[in-house]
Amino acid sequence: MxxxxxxxxxxxxxxxxxxxxxxxxxxxxxxxxxxxxxxxxxxxxxxxxxxxxxxxxxxxxxxxxxxxxxxxxGKDKITKVIVVGAGHLGSALMNYKGFPQLGIQIAAGFDIDPVKINRKAPIPIFPLDELRDFIRTHTIKVAVIAVPDIAAQQVFNIMISEGITGIVNFAPLRLKTDKKCAVHNVNLGLELETIIYFANALEKENHEDGHFKS
Amino acid sequence: MxxxxxxxxxxxxxxxxxxxxxxxxxxxxxxxxxxxxxxxxxxxxxxxxxxxxxxxxxxxxxxxxxxxxxxxxGKDKITKVIVVGAGHLGSALMNYKGFPQLGIQIAAGFDIDPVKINRKAPIPIFPLDELRDFIRTHTIKVAVIAVPDIAAQQVFNIMISEGITGIVNFAPLRLKTDKKCAVHNVNLGLELETIIYFANALEKENHEDGHFKS
DNA sequence: TAAATTTTGTTATTTTTTTCACATAAAATA
DNA sequence: TATTTTATGTGAAAAAAATAACAAAATTTA
Known part of the structure; x- marks a missing residue:
């Protein structure tokens, strides 16, 4: 592969x-x-x-x-991407400055919290109810899931049924589907855990070095 | 390895x-x-x-x-971690609910913006000036870099010189290191780009399937 | 112009990761 | 008790990824 x-x-x-x-x-x-x-x-x-x-x-x-x-x-054209979940992480993504240069356009954000809705913003944020329609009318193919884990599967199901083919999932659970969709799970907690393991390994090594070598 | x-x-x-x-x-x-x-x-x-x-x-x-x-x-003890950069991404990490269960304790955040400083918060946020001292006095070994790319190298240098052994870097540049510190670079833009590639590949595949098979 | 240097490109080797195949132990069933 | 079923555990094979070794082309230098 x-x-x-x-x-x-x-x-x-x-x-x-x-x-x-x-x-x-x-x-x-x-x-x-x-x-x-x-x-x-x-x-x-x-x-x-x-x-x-x-x-x-x-x-x-x-x-x-x-x-x-x-x-x-396949970067000859611009890819429209939506971000579902406008919390800290979703906002971080929507405010990421580097996307235009990467041929990535964040077309919209979605959130269930009415306070977060803002249809007039440069990157508009719509209520979750409108997710399905938006994907369909804008033929979105790539999406980001940045909602709490309890909401993730439901959001995922909508995406799959509307034909999304690529998802980056930040919710700490593994999303399942039989349909053809590439899912990339990013687990921020896990990233930290992994580095802690290697940091500990290095610590040990350093101490051993100090003991045996110098 | x-x-x-x-x-x-x-x-x-x-x-x-x-x-x-x-x-x-x-x-x-x-x-x-x-x-x-x-x-x-x-x-x-x-x-x-x-x-x-x-x-x-x-x-x-x-x-x-x-x-x-x-x-x-090596999860028998709790690991203290600091987060440098209290923007959207840094906040997302500091508010991540799953860390206590993972034996991870976010000990403090740091930011250069005076508005963000809050010494009394559950996870206190200190000015960047105090980073070096904090690492030293609290014997921090693992850190997260969530600052803009221009600031990342400087923050990194402080960390290295104070003996940090594990870093998760979210700034979109590659931090160079010697053997003494494990660095894990997470590039959110790149995560999206990669999934776009695989999404496109799937799209193509589906179309071909439709053409040849059914 | 000949020799030395630099940098690509490819073949071979090694390491890491994944998958396959199947022997083995424990439990369930007949 | 004998047979079948269900999982584990591991050796062997295959696939993917990283590293090493070195030939070949282009350029510079002598």
Whole structure:
């Protein structure tokens, strides 16, 4: 399925835009590796995997590279995304400044709390009742779930039945479906837990180092 | 290094607490697999990898399993964590209800904006100036970076120099580190981009299916 | 122009992760 | 008690991902 190379391709793309905005025209695998935290070999390997080639000793032309990467990632058009749940996390996403550059347009937010509704805002926030209709009339294909876990499954079901094909889910539960939909679960608690494990492992290692080596 | 099994172990643990709270005593690899989106074999393989065994045909005693998993994950004590940046995302994290159960205590937040400072709140928010001192006096080892990208590197440097060993970074840039600190970069924009890629791939697949098969 | 250097691109190798296949123990049933 | 059923546990195989090794092209330098 080759998931990791795809993810890195997105990272390369973002780095490329940054390099481009600095006025650079040409880039080396080494620079890209530094920018995304990979190795130069890995960058070239990824490119090779997707059939992208550069110039021996000359690196890559940023413009060429961008158009190839964008083609592979299907970023030739703007993707409309909705965010369901306008709490802290939902707001954080809706206020994320980087989306336009990524070809992502947050089309609307939804919330069950009447206080949060604001149809006139730059990114309007509608009541949850209107979710189904909005997805249908705007042919939304990608959505973010940022509601409490009790509400998540219900929201998810609406999305699935309306033909959403990609969901990033921030509610700490695993959403189930038989339908064809890519679901990416992001669990903020888990991210912290995982890093705590590795932090502890490092702590131990450091102490052992201190004991045995120095 | 075997990173994936560790991450799943955290997921199993959380699922186990949920099962336990439902009054269950015994659990099967199959149930755990469903709960975390893995397969039953994978669950058993993971357990086998960490030397955890159950009872043939009898599944696993939740209580036993939890104590073993917690031991492996080093969750016998509470980990104090600080959150730097009290914007939308930082607030989302500080308000996350699930942390106490995970043995995580958000000890404090930090922000550069004077308006956000609140020393009396349940989770106090201090000015950024006091970050270094706080880490030192409270021997903080794990931190979250939820500041804009321009501020991230500076915050990171303070953390590293004060001996933080685990960082979850939400700023959309890659923080460089030596071996002494585990950094996990979470890029919300990238999460969306990745799911858009897979959503598009599914769209295409569905259309092809419609064309060739039905 | 020849040699040295730099950087890509690819093949081979290793490591990590997932899946498959099936033996084995415990419990249930006949 | 013998048979069948249900799960676990693990060795082997396959797939995915990361790393290593090095040939080849382009450029620079001598």
């Amino acid at each position: 080759y998931k990791k190379p795809i993810i890195r391709l997105s990272r390369y793309k973002n780095a490329l835009y940054r390099f481009k905005s600095l006025g650079l025209v040409r880039i080396f695998s080494d620079n890209l590796a530094d920018a995304v935290g990979a190795t130069a070999v890995q960058v070239r390997k990824d490119f090779s995997f997707f059939g992208i080639t550069g110039n021996k000793r000359g690196g890559y032309l940023i413009e060429d590279l961008l158009s190839k990467v964008n083609e592979i990632l | 075997y990173k994936k099994p560790i991450i799943r172990l955290s997921r199993y643990k959380n699922a186990l607490y949920r099962f336990k709270s439902l009054g269950l005593v015994r659990i099967f690899s199959d149930n755990l697999a469903d709960a975390v989106g893995a397969t039953a074999v994978q669950v058993r393989k993971d357990f086998s990898f960490f030397g955890i065994t159950g009872n043939k045909r009898g599944g696993y005693l939740i209580e036993d399993l939890l104590s073993k998993v917690n031991e492996i994950l």
